[in-house]
Amino acid sequence: MIYSGSGGIPGGVSLAHRSAGVAALILAALLTAACGSSAVSPSPANTFVATTSPSDTAPDSSATPSGTATTAPAATPTPAPTKAPVVATPLPPLAIGLCTGAQLKLTIISWQNDGSISYAHITATNVSSGTCTMRGKPRTQIVDGKGAIIADAGSAGGEISTGDPAYTLAPNGVVYDIATWGNWCKSAPTQNVAVAVVMPFSLGRLVAKPLGAAPIPSCYASGTATTLSAEAWTP
DSSP, rough: OOOOOSSSSSTTOOHHHHHHHHHHHHHHHHHHHHHTOOOOOOOOOOOOOOOOOOHHOOOOSSSSTTTTOOOOOOOOOOOOOOOOOOOOOOOOOGGTTTTOOGGEEEEEEEEESSSSEEEEEEEEEEEESSSEESSSHHHHHHHHTSOOOEOOOGGSOOOOOOOOSSEEETTTOEEEEEEEEOOOSOOOSSSOOEEEOOOGGGGEEEEOOOOSOOOOOOOSSOOOOOOOEOOBBBB
């Protein structure tokens, strides 16, 4: 049997061998500790923290909620313009009660000619159901067969004054007059020539039905206008 220098150690294991095993264990422990302490902790600079801006989360007050219709304010209706009341113009005192054109019928009862002057004998008949008055002398006109006015006595030919006698015309009442037409120096007018009467104060106009072809007055003053006048109405 062989013994080592140290007593009591069996198996022939030397002290050097045991020392080598212990040293290996210590080295392994040191390596393990070193590896554990050398682990790299994540740097705060490498850590990403998601942040949200207040503008990303706050509701947009200018946005219209989905599905909500925006209605424009109703337009205020414009009031219709107010029409000015129609004020009737009062008739002059001399016009009150006078016959209007709508109440009368004008008739040519005959034509006469003395060689240079033509005379139309006319009547005005009250064809209305009311009573009216005729007075003064009428404004007369001569119209050709087409209705065109070829002679006109003018406004001075229809005069009424307070001194003129007034004749009351009951329904079917008649007054008479004579229209005097002279100095026709133009070409012959279109027949059948007739007579018209313009009532005073814008009370209407009467046109008689032609009585055949009228005698045309001759030209006795060349270069001057034709002449036309009437007498005052008489019953």
